[in-house]
Amino acid sequence: MLRIHFTADDLGRVRFAPRPSPVPELHAALLMLGAPHEELLFGRWRGRLSRALPGAAEPLAELVPGGVAPYFLDVLGGTREEGFALIRASGPESVRSELERVYAGRRPVPPWIRALHDGDDGAWRRLDRAQRAAYETVLAPVWPLVQDLHRAEFTRHALIAAEQGLGAALTASAPGSRLRAGVWEWQGGPGASGGPSGLGIPGEADEPAGPAGSDGSDGSGSPGGPGGRDVWLDGRGLVLLPTFHWRGGPLVQDQPGRPVVLAYPAGRGLPLAPNGGGTSEEALTGVLGRTRAELLHVLDEARTTTGLARRLGVSNATASAHAQALRAAGLLATTRTGRSVHHTRTALAELLLNGGAAR
Structure with a gap:
């Protein structure tokens, strides 16, 4: 179970991301690409993308050994370029410590990862090329649809909040969740596990370790386990970010000094759209x-x-x-x-x- 603890200030600092963010959505898609569940619905999509993904994207997998991602990948940004610029702006100490954390006890370490640890510009360019290659193959062809779906989800959230209040809008994002005594509780179970670019909450042993994930011990919430995980907002506020590729559980981006970002699987998800398409009109009608x-x-x-x-x-x-x-x-x-x-x-x-x- 995931428990998000609100203070009175946090309840006034809940906001819905005004537009989709390419970097988290890309990492969600890559995570779903490696997930074994819902094969009937996602098998064809996985097969097509697995064949199309270029070799230039392979460094992304090396950056997250064992599905554990460095936290400096936890960024938003309105474009892929903005997102990568935020990653690139990570402090050298943060980059080094995070690479040491995810590679602790793992050998061998790829040479380019060692170079990234040393702050080498060539290594950063390699990461940029890998992310760009993955984006162009996986996300760019469907980005207009992601934008349409996000607008529709934004409208759905706004309508529920206006008609029934913030609590109803929050719990509508996660059927089965509940908000009581200032704590938003998400039930555990299938999918409530590791997520893209350090966004995941710890999950059960049978859940997939995707191409990017989190060990859940970010220092700001209690670690996962039989009792689940607690995230304390402590006045930082909460940003709701729908994702249209990941079909598992909530994905939590929890960095000290920043608002907590909660990415949740919205609606039926993008790969289920007819012929990989769909229109803004269809999405709007489905929501309103x-x-x-x-x-x-x-x-x-x-x-x-x-x-x-x-x-x-x-x-x-x-x-x-x-x-x-x-x-x-x-x-x-x-x-x-x-x-x-x-x-x-x-x-x-x-x-x-x-x-x-x-x-």
């Missing part, structure tokens, strides 16, 4: 529901509640209830002039419907 998505579409001009009800073929009360939920989520604005009430789409709704001009 057909009626609310259609309501946003018919607001191509300001409409009254009665006008919305007529266009949607529902009662005025139903149209009003849907409009209220969308308004609470920031997707709809309502203005009153005398006895007339008109609804319009907000800028956020336009962004979602148009697929995001800033892609």
